[in-house]
Amino acid sequence: MTGRPLLTAENLVKHYKARDGDGLARAVDGVSLMLRKGETLGIVGESGCGKSTLARLVLRLIEPTSGRVLLDGEDILALKPGALRRRRRDMQIVFQDPFASLDPRMSVGRIIAEPLDIHNVGSPQERQRKVEDLLLMVGLDRSALDRYPHEFSGGQRQRIGIARAIALEPKLLVLDEPVSALDVSIQSQILNLLIDLKSRLDLSYIFISHDLSVVEHVSDRVLVMYLGRIVEEGTATQVLRQPRHPYTEALVSAVPGAKKGPRIVLKGDPPSPEAVPAGCRFHPRCPKVMDICRHTPPPSIAQGGSARAECHLYGPRPG
Amino acid sequence: MSSFWKRFSKDRVALFGLVVITIVVLAALLAPVLAPYDPSEQFFDGLTLEGSPLPPNERFWFGTDTNGRDQLSRLLYGARTSLLIGLVANGIAVLIGTLLGVIAGYAKGFIGAAIMRFTDLMMAFPPLLLAIALAAILKPGLSIVIVVIALVNWVQIARVIYTETTSLAEREYIEAARALGASTPRILFHHLIPHLVPTIIVYATLGIATTVLLEAMLSFLGRGVQPPTPAWGMMIFESQSYFLNAPWLVFIPGAAILIVALAFNLAGDGLRDALDPTQRGRR
């Protein structure tokens, strides 16, 4: 657990032009993170909190408003387009939606071969063999080669997406909700596959999910995001068994069938990144809200070990 | 490929379209063999004593035109011109429209805006005037006709393709391709254009008849295929005022255009379905 850093992101900010009016959507608003080699970093948070945006930012699939991303010490954001494309060999992504992320007009064989084609890996025969190996590795058989995505179930498609992502043997694999669209029985198959591949191929994961139990199961460390910021971080057990931030507490208690004490039902909807509340962004929904929360953004406060939480509860109280 | 053919050949309607196209193409190619007469020979007895064209009869199966020429021969030879125009001119228009539309839709930003403003400009321009003016710079001839028609017709296609591309570009699999390190041309040609094929086919087939008719308009204005070279559109256009008195002059070439257009449409639908893997074994 003490590998050297593979990926570092510093103070990443992504502001979109708001879809409505001329305001800003603060999709990601000052996020720093660090992923060590061989580690799995889990990111949880509600829909719209900026998880996917963050994932795209660290892969530079979108350009950040500001911030820095270092992969193996190299500044990804400084790369020229051509160099960036070559660098993509080292960083890959698996998307949430196995239906949307595979080109419906490409055969599975071509889909998996595409990264090899793009990066000109080996001879055509070698590629062909590699594609077959990859299929086997993710638990599909050769007959899949000439078939098309729509002929597969969600779980199988996700396997295809994973095969495509690992084809280039990347160092970093970002998994953006890879199992959210899958059935429980399939979900466990894919999670097992991911855990297995990680050790076999020496991968490091950023694992995004809104399912706490899944994140807890696979992650070494966990970040909790709320409205574009990381409100809590720490080891998986720390964060999910002893949540410190009121938001994490609510999140953990809300899981149906979890039966860990009384359920905390938050009032109201998650506010949109186009109208970020002043002070602590969570204060309008926070059951433990204090006066200070309404105007002063909380600092990030260490919680023992590597854990931190952005909450006034743990800060010096005024007066 | 073979599976494509298997699926296409199962579509009986499409197959019918293909057969019709094949027949027409063959007829065009074999015109010198099939045509009973020289298409530009104006028979002295090809007109009545009063100078009216002859209705279909034993000697002239499809009647004669207003110059006393054999309509059947003109139809056969005209197929060459009209198919060429319908396919090539329309094809080029579709090509230009697709490329510009897809680039504008995917590139967004300045390039996209520039292309779309240019399309808007072209759109705001009566195509007829554009055709006349363009043709005025260039000396008339078949290849010029093709170029002119292509330059006039791409606009609408570009618009439609643009709109469709902007929505396609949002798809996750496009982003997936970028994440793999795919270059822009690769994304355009491997991931975007294949999805535009249905739209392209619709426009390509719908454009055939209009293109053939636009050629007629150009001919009328002295910018089209030069007489006495026959072309279907021109055959209709020249004699459209005869349609009450000598209906065969209008309806025979008209039917030819409609049949070919319809055949391409049917074959196009079949092609579209056969090319679409998601249609395999689906209703």
Next chain:
Amino acid sequence: MTETKPALLSVRGLSIGFATEEGPIRVVEDVSFTVAAGETMGLVGESGCGKSVTAQTIMRLLPSPPSRIEAGSIDFDGQDLAQADEAAMRRIRGDKIAMIFQEPMTSLNPTMTIGEQIGEVLLLHRGLRARDARPKVFEMLTQVGIGRPEKRYAQYPHELSGGLRQRVMIAMALICGPKLLIADEPTTALDVTIQAQILELMQALQRESRIATLLITHDLGVVEEMCDHVVVMYAGRIAEKAPAKELFANPRHPYTAGLLAAAPRNAKRGQTLITIPGTVPPPGKRGQGCSFAERCVRALPRCRQDVPPLTGDGHLAACWNPVP
């Protein structure tokens, strides 16, 4: 099964087929269950096992062709819906049986205000004009926890968050006071915190009005919290049927047991999860015998030949070799 309350909905031997290009397929086979007034019945199972088809068939919402009720009856309130004509169904839909769907994002018409869409139900079944329906709509909006209904009335779906939209869907479903509510994965698309809100709302509404509910989900956690009885479906058939508590404490069908075991929350962190190998066979590729046999660790030779009947007393399972 000891039926203490009279059945409001009683599905018997329901089989549903689809006509496809590759010939007819049987998607739901011999499904029977009852929902008593005021009761919440859970219907769980993997994607594609036929939950939605069953639910939509009760509402007769599936277009026919291609769908077809091949056998069975659907007795609701003394009427066999399987035989009812379209006009009769129209009177029942939205009035006596209401339905809410999984995707609150797409289940509302983007070009109509939510007020119009809720009020429309009253227009259809009570003949009220939009003006007269308004106060009732306001009332309903308040009831499902949407504040400032005057403002919300004129808003369009895209102006609302997912949780609010699902509340709108619930309001729309309940405005005519139906006897049966069919909720097809009502919280699947929502965040946990919002899901918690909606589930609480549904529980509260049920406590008040005692509407019988058929709750479809694939989340066993939700079933555990919400349901009195549970039906577990697999590949178009009922695998297990039992009171909720009994099922979770003591699953008898290997499939149910596998599902429960596969959930990560029940596993040790980082360890290999228990899985059910393979996938659900799609309709049309379901051979003879038990469809689960291929994936089943407890399969016997017999399982591949004969379809097991649903047996048991109160806790029923369709298995030749049930978990003891």
Next chain:
Amino acid sequence: MLFYFAKRLSASALILVGVTIVTFCLTFLIPADPVAMIAGRNSTPEMREQIRIQLGLDKPLIQQYAAYAQRLAQGDFGISYARKSEVGPLIASRLPATLLLMLGAIIAELLIGIPAGLYAAARRGQTGDKVAMTLSFLTVSTPQFVLGLSLLYFFAYLLGWFPLSGYGSLSHLILPAVTLGLAGGGWYSRMMRSSMIEILRQDYIRTARAKGMSEKRVMLVHGLRNAILPIIAMIGLDVGIFMSGVVVVENVFGWPGIGQLMWQAIQSLDIPIIMGITTVAALFIVAGNLLADLVAPLIDPRIRLR
């Protein structure tokens, strides 16, 4: 919102300037000598030179354009070569007829396209659908002159339901409007069909059905509003497409619009008229697109977000 429209408006203005430049250049490429037309058969070279100077044709092109643009900005389209009268009022006097015809054609398109599309969508895959779609394809491919004369012959001459020619009443409008709009109607029926089929797959349609709504009502109340959007966008473009059509249709039906004027101007290469009409047409095309942009959000509120 306002900003968005200001932007659109300025883009439109730019397009119009572009159109005037292109038109101006193009008309100079057309090899005709207006002076010879005006001066007639008995003119002397001196007279012709006089006329050339009067028309300003002796000046460099740039200067001519500048003068043209300046006059245009003041609403002055110049003097027709053949008619010796001002082009502006000439076009203005014809414009209402053409606009009326286009409006009629748009209504005809919608009245033909939408029901046919709905019908085909409701019966997709069945014979009715196939017949409707084949017919729609044929309408797109039929020459307007032939169509116009056929309609005229049968409905006006043989049956006498409509006047043979002229302008002024609704019954005059129907045949030309149908002729001009039929092809578009065929187009729209295809668009309507495919977008309706797409819409009918949407979840909210299922919701509507679950409310106990009849299929007809589902289609008309919930489907139509959403399915019609792509057509709205197309209507904006129609004005441009109609510009070629009105030339033919107005000639067949004796409709006193700018199409006739354009045709005669092309014949006599009356360049001020050609330029004037092109500019005015561009104005209307741009306005049509703008209008479509304005109408779309009224139908689909989501579009306001842009």
Next chain:
Amino acid sequence: QSPKQGGAAVVTFNNDLTTLDPQVGYDWQNWSVIKSIFDGLMDYKPGTTELEPDLAESYTVSDDGLTYTFKLRDGVKFHNGRAMTPADVKYSLERAVNPATQSPGGGYFSAIDGYDALAGGKATELSGIRIIDDKTISFTLTRPDATFLHLMAINFAYIVPKEEVEKAGADWGKKPVGTGAFKFSEWVPGQRIVLERNKDYYRQGVPYLDKLTFEFGQDPTVAILRLKNGEVDIVGDGIPPAQFTEIMADPANKDLIAEGDQLHTGYVTMNVTQPPFDNLKIRQAVNMAINKDRIVRLINNRGVPASQALPPAMPGYNKDNKGYAYDPDGAKKLLAEAGQPEGFTTELYAMNVDPNPRIAQAIQQDLAAIGIKAEIRSLAQAEVIAAGGTGKAPMIWSGGMAWIADFPDPANFYYGILGCAGAVEGGWNWSKYCNKELDGRAENADAMVKADQAETRINEWKSVFDDVLKDAPWAPVFNEKRFTYHSARLGGAPSLFTDPIHIPVNYDYIFAKDAQ
């Protein structure tokens, strides 16, 4: 049936009327409408080409032929009620010549003294016109001009009231006020022009019609249907070729179709200044190659093969000159003699309105038969005229733009289209044929102004045209005949419906049979 006063008639045209300004209007369509609104000093007897005084009561010519003195008629009033005076005559002619008017006919009056000064912008009046008293006006010419009386009968010399012209300004062409048989009443742009009977017309008893409506934008095919329906009385554009046979064959139409000659020749010009048509033999070969009979059939026999430039109805037409007979073999021989046995490639321009492209194609085939490959340039009228004016076009088929005489005199068929004056850049002599010797003989002929010289003059013209034919700058093809189809309601002599001067119809004398 004898003519009655009253009733109305509807005439249709496909194209809009461009103007009703008599000094500007110069196409066959507005030509005759103007004739019904305005008058000149001279006119022709209805249905004939016979000159007679009109607004002039009488005239005298000086012995040297240089001074014409006209005595104006009494009681001629403009439609605005004012009496016409000699000042109006002077004003009108000056208006025609003044370059500001941009009159296409100003050149006709070049013989009047002071023409050059006014046309060149150096004067504001024609010094040759003198008002003698309030009924008399005289014209002094710089050279004798035998066509002068004809010139006083063409539209450009029609009398307009100055105050109305100035009041209307640029709109004058849309609000005409004349002295003619009909009074302008209404112009709905693009739709119709309505004329009313001028009750104060100086000629008693005419016109017969109370109202005359011209409808525009009417496709002739549709107009024929409307005529059959009784909505239209005269199809101004004539019978479309498509319907011609059918209409002629219908016995019901027997009395409804008037047939008459026109002062028209359709011809092919050959640019004599450029090879290969600078070679006489080649021009003659072309003349012999064209199968005129076939072309006449192509136009439904609505004409007769032409042997020479002048049409048969024109004074000076030489009955004895048979022209070049159809003789492809002879033509081939001539080509060979000219050193072009294999033929050559050239271009044939034609106007793109039916039947001209068809005629061009017929000519194309005939030329191909002797080895000449002519590519057809079928273009808008204006483009053909431009190509002819610049001399760019090797061959032009004149149809559609061809010479219909402005007045019935051979001179009118010469200077502009065959003489040196027209053979310049922008001129209408598309052959660019310029024969100084013939020009001189023509001028000599036109100097014969005395009544007793008339026959000599015509004979001289005859010889001029015979010599033109020898040089073969044109290949005359046919002389068109006019067929006018009118409703049964209209009455009048057939010659009125094919009036050689009032084309297509002399509206002043036709009448409505159903007039009350």
